[in-house]
Amino acid sequence: MSEGPLEGVRIADFTWAWAGAHAIGLLAMMGAEAIKIESRKRLDHARVTSITTGEKFTEPDKSWVFNNINLNKLSVTLNLTQPKAVELAKRIVEVSDVVAQNMRPGVMDRLGLGYEALREIKPDIIYLSSSAEGATGPHGNYTGYASNFAAIGGLSCITGYPDGLPGDFRGEIDIISATTSTFAILAALNHRQRTGQGQHIDFSSSESVSVLMGDVLLDYTMNNRAEHRQGNRDSFMAPHNCYRCKGEDKWISIAIANDREWQAFCEAMGNPDWAKDRRFSGGLSRHQHQAELDGLIETWTINHTHREAMEILQKAGVAAVPSFTSADLIPDPHLRERGFWLDVEHPVIGNTVVSAPPWKLSETPIEVRRHAPLIGEHNHYVFGELLGLSSAQIARLEEESVIY
Amino acid sequence: MAEKALSGVKVLEYAQFVAGPYCAKLLADLGAEVIKIEEPQTGDEARGRGPFSNDIPHSECSGLFLYANTNKLGITLNPGASDGKRLFLELVKGADILIEDRPPGEMKRLGLDYETLKATNPRLIVTSIAPFGQTGPYADYKTYHLNSYLGSMLGSLLALDGREPVKAGGVAGEYVCGVSSAAATLAALYAQGLSGRGQHLDLSKQEMLISVGRVVAVLSAFDHQQQNPGQSSVRQCQDGWSIVMVGVEERQWLGLVELMGNPEWARDERLRDMNYLAEHRDEIERRVSEWSPEHTRDEIYHRGQALGSPTAPVLTPEEVVNSEQLAARGFFADIEHPRAGRIKYPTAPYRFSRTPWAAERPAPLLGQHNEEIYCGRLGYTREELVRLKETGAI
Missing domain, CATH: 3.30.1540.10 (formyl-coa transferase, domain 3)
Structure with a gap:
């Protein structure tokens, strides 16, 4: 049976939160083997809380939000403040095709895991750096969440009631950013397939919002007119x-x-x-x-x-x-007939409902195959089977809090 | 000429308005050769929509069309006319990808259903974009951007104070469908590179948009009431609006406290515990919203960021165009168009180190490349081209 269009692609996934993490989540649905590299020392905040739903989670494996964002992935725990952990991370990169990270620009470089360092050990690596406003320019080290991307990108200003606040977007903007990152990585993967060459991708989540209003921006660059929010009205159609x-x-x-x-x-x-x-x-x-x-x-x-x-x-x-609302859509006959809602069994949370991937491919299906990983669930597979460490070596690294 | 990520990839586009054309544009901008097929005489419906350059309505001067069709070749073709279907299939023979957004069933009526296309070219990837996909009880339903956005639940997330749900500004949701379709198409292209075989992609705008709201979309299945969590992070400032967020991480909270000048109420040590803070959120949100109107967006943005609080200004389209950050990153590019003139366009949110985004050509005039494609590629003579025009095929 087909494992999806990206069967055989492996990803060293240093992302967290939503925008970066779900970019790799989508590639994992496409069949890539995505190894999430995380740590108990600084938990992925999607394991702890959700800005979008306002929830707090008592344990890292109890977050249904993390599950939703990170389906199909594997997880290893590495405490990257330890040099030995960085060495292990590099060994994962050596057997990977793609690296992705969305830490504040500069952090991965300081850890010795920047693009220049990693291309030394894996010359054809494709490396995505995703950040709020990109890695260069005067705001190159600024940070933010979805609301920030929408505000800086310009979409908030033109969204909402004419007499009300600018639109406050949440998680949906992260997933739009994620989908756009996925597209960029796939372009680089196709290029590598033909030429054997890897490259670095500097990705700006805020810019991924601005491109969604190209026509509105052209109205300014052509006519000096800056559109204001107009609710549901359209400049041409009525009603x-x-x-x-x-x-x-x-x-x-x-x-x-x-x-x-x-x-x-x-x-x-x-x-x-x-x-x-x-x-x-x-x-x-x-x-x-x-x-x-x-x-x-x-x-x-x-x-x-x-x-x-x-x-x-x-x-x-x-x-x-x-x-429609969530309560309308879950029982909706059209979506039911298209098999859009899936039940995914999670070992800690139990049964969870998630949406199917939004793409139906006739030959290489894009699918949800498993729940998001428990934290460190695949330490033995990755460090043992993939990298060849013995159980004793793994146990020792766990004692030293390298694998943590 | 710089190396391109998708050079050598051949795409045929038979789509209108935004989602399908934008999907193809994303590929064209990275070096794929995209041949856009438009109806003779009328062309893409986006040509009839503004904003128009200098506010003069003209089918070659729609900003919407110009933006969504950069880097493409343009031909006219009516697949329903005699000879039209044959020409379409000849174009399909040389393509890796066909992107189409006709109402479900129409390609079959034209004799261009997936099975026929596959028989003509087994390598072909057919990306079909439709409001509700190719199957299911709503497959024939019609939508515009407003309907797609609200029909995917995303409008309810922007509703405030019991008022009506509201769409994202402009036609943002259509562009989202475009980039989502482009991602799926490139996944299929990668598989084609391995197997030599194409496939059919059934893409529903509704599903692509629900997917960007994927967490909130399933809230009702978890016995949650669907709701907008907490208060808006959008705050009034002296000179507009800013984003000021409360309570994600402790260090961000401490940065915000300092940004606010360490007010008495915020010095409570217990607030450093994000769970404790969450319990007192309404009160804190109110205090932050009382503080912000005394300050400017720039002050909140730059000082906030320096102190570790993730702040941001709400920028107008004018401010986006004039942004120093975007200028430093070369986000806008000037493109010269024979009718609309030289215009500044947004480029792309990714900087590829080896295969940069590039504007090679502006959006095509209606039928601009007919001779190049029909004569140059398919081998028709100019006389035959005239005849095809007369029969209404092109």
Whole structure:
């Protein structure tokens, strides 16, 4: 059976938290053997707490959040403040294809695990350094979490209600950064496959946000116009908003791009009298009068559940989808039929639900194969089988808190 | 010319708006040869959307189109016209990858379903991007960015005070789908390099977007109430907004206390314990939000960072474009376009030491490379090209 498209690729994974860690999590889903190098001395904070859910975890193996981010990986414990641990880390790198790390710029260099040091021992290594604003420039040593990346990247400013705060993004920005890092590593892996050459990738999480608004940035570079947040409104389409439905805190998004869709929308609602108003007869005019229009549309949506409204409108060819929540999505028939939710058994946490990888490949499936590793779960496999240390040697290194 | 990460890789793009074209752009920017197929006359629907250079609507001057299509060759082709399908299959023969975003079932109606494409070129990777994927009860449903973003739960994370859920600014979610699709496509390319075989990728925008909210997405399965945790980290400042975070690590907390000038209330030693701090979070958040309006974004940012507190300013698009940090990293590049002129574009968030990002050419004019591709590559004569134009194939 296929192990996935990256079968045979091995990764020495020094990442932690989310943005770096899930980049390697995605590669592990693609079939790479990802060895997470971590330590009890300074636990990955996803094992301890979650900014996104507000939780604290009492033990490193009890974090379902860590599990979600680090599926399919293996774990070894190395206390990198000890020179012997650094030597072992280097030996893992010697048998790896990729190194990834998201410590503050400079930390890995000081440990002797920077790109220049590691390419000495593995010339074709691909080495990802992921940081808040990149490893160079006046802010090259600045740190941050997802909220920071979104703020510096520019997306916060243009997200949210026109009369409200800038949008406060959390974990979703980390995973976007992770996915972009995965893309970069894969480009380097494909290059290496053809040329045999490795390289270093200096990755900025904040820049990975800025590229998601290239058109907005071009509006400034072309026209000196800086877009402000406009809620769910669109500069061209109307109606284009989120409308209240029957039930508590239930909503449907509706977007109309042209007259054909507008006609279909009116018919699907049963051609209410207000829809015949001349102010709503053309795209530009609808855009100008969208505030009134939004209020009128809600008189229809409020009488339907969000799923009813979706079915009625989609049948008519109108782009209408509820604002779903977790509670809507877990039992959703479409996602169920596509097998999007998976049960993964975790030895400490028990049964956990995770989303499947978002990519269905027909020949080399990308899959969740195992729970995230317990801390140090694979010390014997990696130090023993892979590096050839004896059980006695491993035990001694454990006593010395090198393997820790 | 510098070495490129994806040089030699041949991509055919039959996609519109943002997700599919951006996926192909990411490959083109790293050296893949991308041939973009557009409908004759009308072209990619993004051409009709602004922002337009100098605010003059023109199909060659849409900033959205210009950004999402750098480094590509552009041809026109209607696969539904007589000869259109044959031309499409001839292009497929020479490609490693096809990226398409037609509504599920349409490629089959055109006689270009995966089985037919595979028979023509077994090495071909077909990346199919659709709102809800190729299968399932919603497969035929239609979405725009607003619908995709909210339909993946991400809009509910930005809702405040019982108000309506809200999308990310611009069409950010479409770009996310583009980069996610590009990652999957490169995984398949790596496998193709080993096996010589292609495959079909069924990608759902909804699933790609839920996946970026993957932790919150499963909260309801863990008996959690889905909620926005704690208070927002966005704080009012003298001159705008900043991010000031409370309570991730002890040393960060100590940095913040010093940044705030060691106020009496913050000197409580017990607050150094992040669990204790979490219990008193509401009170602390309130105090921080009372402190920040007296200070500027720059002061909070640079002093905060120097003291170990992960602070950041909320930058406007103008400030992003004028950022010193981005200038030092060469994040923006000028690209000259025959109609839109010389414009500054964002480049990419990665610096490859050996195979740098490069702008070799601007987005193509509609049908700009018809002669180069149809005559130069496929061997048609100019007379035949004229005939193909007349029949509406190109």
